[in-house]
Amino acid sequence: MDLYGESVSLLTEQDVQYMSRTSYHQMCRWNSGLFSQHPALAEYDYYWRVEPNVHFFCDIDYDVFRWMQDHNKTYGFNINLFDSPSSVATLWPETMKFVRDHKDYLHKNNARAWLEDGAKRPENYKEANGYSTCHFWSNFEIGNLNFWRSKKYRDYFDHLDRAGGFFYERWGDAPVHSIALGLFEDRDKIHWFRDIGYQHIPFFNCPNNPKCAGCISGRFTDGEKWLNREDCRPLWFKYVGMD
Template sequence: MALPKSMRLLATVTLCIFFYMVLQIYKAPSTIEKQTSGKMKEWPRDPQLDPSGEPPEPLRRVEGDNYEPNNPNSARINATILSLVRNEELDDMLQSMRDLERTWNHKFNYPWTFLNDVPFTEEFKKRTRAATKAEVRYEIVPKEHWEIPSWINTDLFGESVALLTEQNVQYMSKVSYHQMCRWNSGLFFKHPALATTRYYWRVEPNVHFFCDVDYDVFRWMADHNKTYGFNINIFDSAQSVSTLWPETRKFIADHPEYLNPNNAIEWLQDKERRPENNEKAHGYSTCHFWSNFEIGDMEFWRSKAYQEYFDHLDRAGGFFYERWGDAPVHSIALGLFEDKSKIHWFRDIGYQHIPFFNCPNNPKCSGCVTGRFTDGEAWLNHEDCRPLWFKYVGMD
């Protein structure tokens, strides 16, 4: 017996609703819950990453002896692991070397380049050479790169130190810290020993790496046309960079041609999450890539846009009159002058620089707690700026 027309119509509608719901369930992205500002925030999984968290193919891995340290036809590209380190930080540097060698470099044997503003001791050289099969280089920072520039007014510098120290700006009274920030911002890639080097992985003393990484990260950067790789992304002390954004705006007003059409300016200007930072930093969110971990292409720093930007900031004096760090300077330049799609979050590299972590949900990781951001006080969780990066840029 044929069903009445009204019943056939109802059955058709019911089936349509059923298939529509199935389709929506199928299309819904999986999520990772993270706690942000006291609320549970869902971060979409990166569709470009497999469940292990690794970047997509092609991945260059060890095949036979293609990455052996003395292979003249090695698959290594023009890259180095780079560390600015003092002789007295030897034990902390060895800690970092052990972790990175164990998790990655014992497979790929990229050279280590150590830099210091004084000669390295024989003990430093002996013990660091023993920590790796790879080539190790020891270089001295040129004197002219480390000195306080002639245009810095020392009286004004002293007054600024007193003022910002009262405002609890960390390291403000350490001259060497200002020198280091300036050098890391605009001079490290000018070192004669790095003149022909393109890619670098910055590693500092007393950091930890937790995850086995079995692909060549430098070749991945080159294969995918990436300029910069970061791991942790946080807010800065607004008092330490009070005039950095106004000086940046002056530079952009004179050089609008350097702005990349696909920039990340929204991330740099966000004022919803930390409005007090934006106000004190005169329009800058203070979000920045924590540059104690960075994997980068030095051709960006050598570009005309960046060179002129650094020169402008250097003349403004904020590396000494305030405490401009290389992290916000690098981050602002990348966020304005580079295509944001060329900046990559290395979510699969487990890392800690006290007090912050990047700890992936990955069976290749051990020694850290999945999803943990800090081992410090609870308020430090609010320093995480990654949600804003994901909001405005994505998770590549």
């Protein structure tokens, strides 16, 4: 707890958001590695994370879980962002320690280049010690629980949990999920739900689709203009493309 207190003080001075909220650290750890193990989900293969105060703008006239199953997809995202590098400064080095001991866990068709791009936001790349900080914004995610239950992911989460960064830094479930998917899963099994209009303040995914209303097509944020540079989807399209 002494180390935790010192870490909170240090990173709060660096304006790392929510660093002083113990409950936020606990939430990030829970969503990273524990929710998929909950007995209430034991019967299920797929989940859709839906948070309070979010907005959906399009009619969804198909079964997203059936679609994921029929198309052999592991994970579906909506918004893709750069993270605060101060919150994940040692996450990538710890991940590389794990990878060195588990090289067989790396998927041959991975998205590692997306995770290691240093050109788009070099300041993030430097501060995060080799990690682009790109991540799927996990307040919207549709996924196959069996990936989070797999031995490779359980081993990875346990390694991170022992390292302590969920508390000594502010490792979020979004970068943890994204790194695991980007390294250990076939990138072709990760799907952008471009047809689902969505907002979690202050960011949007606004499709050009007649089934959508109340959202300006192509809008990414209704906040300050500088927030537009937080969009990491162009990097995803550069390295992975779209199905």
